[in-house]
Amino acid sequence: MSKILTADEVKRHNTRKSVWMVIRNEVYDVTAFIDEHPGGEDPILEAAGQDATIAFEDVGHSEDAKAMLKKYKIGTLAPGEGCCKMRAQIWRSSSPYHRDCTECNASRRGKPCRPGPQPAPSPPAESGTSRWKYAVLALGVAILLGFAYKKYTSG
Numbered sequence: 001m002s003k004i005l006t007a008d009e010v011k012r013h014n015t016r017k018s019v020w021m022v023i024r025n026e027v028y029d030v031t032a033f034i035d036e037h038p039g040g041e042d043p044i045l046e047a048a049g050q051d052a053t054i055a056f057e058d059v060g061h062s063e064d065a066k067a068m069l070k071k072y073k074i075g076t077l078a079p080g081e082g083c084c085k086m087r088a089q090i091w092r093s094s095s096p097y098h099r100d101c102t103e104c105n106a107s108r109r110g111k112p113c114r115p116g117p118q119p120a121p122s123p124p125a126e127s128g129t130s131r132w133k134y135a136v137l138a139l140g141v142a143i144l145l146g147f148a149y150k151k152y153t154s155g
């Protein structure tokens with residue numbers, strides 16, 4: 001079954017014992033493919049635990065090679081875990097695979113991939129119970145003030 005995975009989980013699988021890689025936001029476990037790769041084991045081991053999108057596409061893999069990916073797919077990166085967290089490399093403006101990155105500011109093309117400004121987290125919506133708490137507190141204060149005023153005016 002396909003899982004939603006984080007960049008940190010992928011990065012941990014970076015040795016011959018277990019090789020995961022990301023290609024276009026999909027995560028592949030290619031451990032069993034190390035010895036079968038027609039391009040040799042080196043390119044696979046070099047991409048272990050990393051985003052191999054550019055490496056994979058730059059080689060000009062055949063349609064057959066692309067179809068093989070299905071067999072090794074184990075999951076998809078969670079939203080926000082792709083571009084900025086996986087790709088430490090420099091963006092290539094000529095690469096079509098980074099053009100649709102929604103996590104980086106497009107103007108950063110050609111510069112190291114870094115997260116763009118994040119929207120400020122919205123405060124948690126006030127729950128009904130906490131509104132009641134304030135109302136009861138205000139009522140208590142009003143009653144106390146009332147008593148204090150009465151005592152003060154009655155001498």
Ligand code: HEM
Binds near residue numbers: 052062063064
């Ligand atoms: C799961 C991932 C991968 C699969 C399924 C895969 C599959 C294949 C296949 C089937 C070929 C034979 C040629 C072809 O049909 O295109 C091949 C060749 C090759 N692959 Fe991969 N590959 C993968 C990942 C990578 C990565 C990450 C690199 C990194 C650079 C790489 C580099 C190469 C190279 C250099 C060749 C030899 C190309 C040639 O002799 O012309 N592969 N691969």
